[in-house]
Structure formats: C-alpha cells, structure tokens
Amino acid sequence: MSTPRDLRDPGAYAGPLSGRRAQAARNDHAILSAARTVFLQNPHAPVAAVATAAGVGISALYRRYPGKEQLLQQLCADGLRTFIAVAEQHSDAQPDPFTALKEFVRGIVDADVHALTVKLAGTFAPTPELGELAARAGTLAQEIFNRAFEAGALRADADANDIPMIFEQLTAIRLRDEARTAALRHRYLDVLMDGLRSKQGAEALPGPPPSSEELGERWIVPDAIMDGWPSPSP
Amino acid sequence: MSTPRDLRDPGAYAGPLSGRRAQAARNDHAILSAARTVFLQNPHAPVAAVATAAGVGISALYRRYPGKEQLLQQLCADGLRTFIAVAEQHSDAQPDPFTALKEFVRGIVDADVHALTVKLAGTFAPTPELGELAARAGTLAQEIFNRAFEAGALRADADANDIPMIFEQLTAIRLRDEARTAALRHRYLDVLMDGLRSKQGAEALPGPPPSSEELGERWIVPDAIMDGWPSPSP
DNA sequence: GCAGAACGGAATAAACCGTTCCGTTTGCCG
DNA sequence: CGGCAAACGGAACGGTTTATTCCGTTCTGC
DSSP states (O other): OOOOOOOSOTTSOOOSSOHHHHHHHHHHHHHHHHHHHHHHHOTTOOHHHHHHHHTSOHHHHHHHOSSHHHHHHHHHHHHHHHHHHHHHHTTSSOSOHHHHHHHHHHHHHHHTOHHHHHTSTTSSOOOHHHHHHHHHHHHHHHHHHHHHHHTTOBOTTOOTTHHHHHHHHHHTOOOSSHHHHHHHHHHHHHHHHHHHBOOTTOOOOSSOOOOHHHHHGGGSOSSOSSSSSSOOOO | OOOOOOOSOOOSOOTTOOHHHHHHHHHHHHHHHHHHHHHHHOTTOOHHHHHHHHTSOHHHHHHHOSSHHHHHHHHHHHHHHHHHHHHHHHHSSOSOHHHHHHHHHHHHHHHTOHHHHHTSTTSSOOOHHHHHHHHHHHHHHHHHHHHHHHTTOBOTTOOTTHHHHHHHHHHTOOOSSHHHHHHHHHHHHHHHHHHHBOOTTOOOOSSOOOOHHHHHGGGSOSSOOSSSSSOOOO
C-alpha cells in the first residue's frame, strides 16, 4: 500500500505519523499559524482567508473552533502567554537592567505579540482568562521597567506606561516582507530606546505619560466604530 | 442649469448667511470634517457613518460627491495640500535646521495628515493629481531633512526615509481624546527625534533605512487583503 | 471490507453597504 | 402671498461579503 495520502501541504514534513492523524496534527498548527498571520495583517479578515492561507478547507477550521470568536480568543491568549514567557525570560539573567529592558522589548516586538493583544482587541469578547493573563503580563513588564529605572539608566521622566506605547509604535511598522519588517523595527527600537536613556542636558518630555486607563481604552467598544459616536444612549 | 453660485468651500464661515444657503455652506464643512475624523478612525467606515457624524442625511453627502471614492480622493488631496503647506512653512525662516526639521514633523503630526495619505491608501484609486502632490510633498520633506543632516545635527546613519517612518509610528498613537493624542505624540516625537540626533559614542543603527519602494508599497494593491496572497495574477 | 474521523468546498442565510429615490421643508423671487 | 426648486432626511434597493452549516468523499484503524 504505497500510501499516496496527503496531497495537502507536501512540503511540511510528513513525519513518521501516518496519514490522516498526522495531517490533523499538522493542520492544528497550520490553522493557528495562518490565523496569526492573516489576522495580524487584517484584524477583520474573513474566516475563509484563514482556511485558504492554511491550505485547508473551512470545515477543518470549524472542526476545531466553534466559531470565529473562539479562534480569536485562542490567538489572543496564545499571544499573551508568549508575552509572559518572553518577559519571564528577560526578567533576570541579565546583569545590565537597561539591556534587559531593551532585549525584552525586542523580544516582544520580534514575536509580534503586541498586535495580537491590541489590534485584535474589540473584535471579540474578552474572557476572564484573558484579563488575568493581561494583568500578569502588565506586571512583568512593569517590573522589568522598574529595574532599569531604579538603576538610573532611564531619563527621569520616563514611565512604565511608555513601554506599551513603544510597542504600539513599533508594531505600526509592517511591510509585506516579514524579515524586513523585523529589521526596521530593530532600527527604530534603537532610536526609541536611545531617546529614553538617561542623559544630561536633556529637557523634560512634554506632558504626562499615558495613563493606564488610556492604555486600556482599546478593550472596550465591541466595534461601534460607525454608530452613535460619543455614546448615543442605551 | 443656471447654477446661481458656488456654494462650495465658503471658508467655513457660517456667519450671517441666511437660512438654507447657510446650512448648505456649513454642511460642506461639516461633512468634510466628519469624513476626516471617521475615516481616520477607520479607513473602511461606511459612508453612512460620515453622514451621521456630520449630523446630516446621506443625501446631503451625495449631493456634493458622486460617490465614496471621490470623497476619499478629496480628503487625500486636501491632506497632501496641507502637508505641502506645512512643509513650505517650515522650509526656511528657522535658523536651526534641526529645529526646523522637528517643527516640521510636529506640524505634520499635529495636522494628522500623514494618516490621510497612507492609511487611506489602497481604499481608492489614486488620481494623477494625487501623484503629483505626493511627489512634491516628498521632495519638500527630503529637503528639510537634508538641511538638518548636512548641518551635522543628525546621526550619520540617519536617512531621509526615516522621516516617513517616524510619521508612521507617531500616527499609530491614537486615543479617543484628540488633545491627549496630540500631547502623547509630542512626547514620543521628542523621544524619537532625540534618538535621531547626532551624538558621540552611539553605535550604528542596525540595518539599512527603509527604501523608497518599501515606503511606496502601500499604494499598490486595491485591497486584496484576503485573496491570493503574494500576488495572484494580473 | 467497514465505521467513522477528517476533509473540501458548495450552499445558505443573514448582515452590511453604496447608491438611488421620494416625499418634505424652506428660502427666494416675482 | 404663491410657487419653484435647492437641500434635505432617511427609507428602500440590489449587490456583495461572511459566518456557519451540510453533504458527499477520502482515508485510517481495526
């Protein structure tokens, strides 16, 4: 029985797993990965685009997730978990706190994980678990910032809430070519972090840093981008 | 026929004009302004959202523009013209070229004009006029950068194409509160420009600056965000 | 062989959206 | 004053897009 199987995705390591089961396992990953790429490019992309990008049919997707919303939640949760992992990894084991902070930011930016938690926000209902993960992520980032700050490596008017804003700005850099995107982000990461460094003769940054409420703004508003603007009335 | 007069663009001056004509004049401005706000928030917002935000009916909008596309083109052209005006205004009359550059960037960012030309790109067919305006805008920006660079105010590996990328990053900062948005943008404008300043002991920025082709990427692709990915076929 | 897990993709039903149409209001002019 | 037409508001229309369901097919494991 020369297993002629698996017309799909022939390049991706057919492995020792045999046939259908193996395909299923690979599809698990392919779908998640495709969803990541597609939704990162366009948060409102149709589900069919994910299936196409994953090289599977729509039913393969719906077999795994009850609906689009659950897929997005999964994506977001995974992103948050990655964020936490990166943060923990850079939390210590680095003599210089400034370098630790910079490497941490680079890690998050390379993982392209911030967009997952923010650009997707508002396109699905957040679950309690998501909230907890986000809280933990925030705490870890805060700690890494604090260490650098207390070591005197940052300008006096730098603030922990500047970090998410830096993510935001670097995340805005997105070209078709993924490698080039990463390279450019590194470039401006250097510029930004250099601007945040402590230095003499620098005048104070204008205005207060973002407040936590301001940073959290994104999570509210399901989408309501079009309707009654300020807030019509219930 | 017998168009009595040109109701368009009365200079946003509602004044003592009486009745219907005055309302029309005010609507001209209200619609354009609302469109700006709405499409800046969400480039794919429905036309109805603009009408609602402007506090007018849909027909008031369609009386002025043949369709959505023309409205977007108008918006983009206005944005480009503003860009050019700001650039010309900061092009000289400023002794220090670095300050001139920074003020120029601040002017563009405050006018929120970059998003108009880039976030909207790909949502409508560009006209030849738009192309010319964009070219002129680019040239002006380049000149302002060059003056600062040649004066030695910028780090040696800074590049003119870094400027659009800075716009891009600052434009990504967008809160509900417009004033706060501007304030935060000023904050990171300071950080970024400080990072771009010439200084000793700075290691080189990693990787090459963005190429002009990379910056122009946005204009191609009508939308095709979901379908054949790399580029299906003509 | 056979039962059924997994699939691919067409079919479906419900939005969503740009644009048109129609009835109404309201200055202006004779 | 009466009538005309510029301006409007917003419902109605038709096309398109999308999430989700359904069904026939293909393999696997036994």
